[in-house]
Amino acid sequence: MKKIVVTLAVLMGLAYSGAVLADGCFICADGGYVQYKGDDTFAKRKEAKEKFSCEVTGTTSSCSNPKGTVGEK
Secondary structure, eight states: OHHHHHHHHHHHHHHHHHHHHOEEHHHHTTOOOEESSOOOOHHHHHHHHHHHHHOEEEEOOSSOSSSOOOOOO
């Protein structure tokens, strides 16, 4: 029983740390997505608009087939 509790605690810790460090995607007005790295900032939204013509209408935690990525170093 102790092994199960420890294993669950470790898995929950890994899941939480992944969620905290997770990147996301901007939802574009035209229906597409632009992925961003790190935090959602005005500078990244502006970069998405300039590079990919994405008028950001919201965010989501994941997306398929993004137009590109902003915030990469």
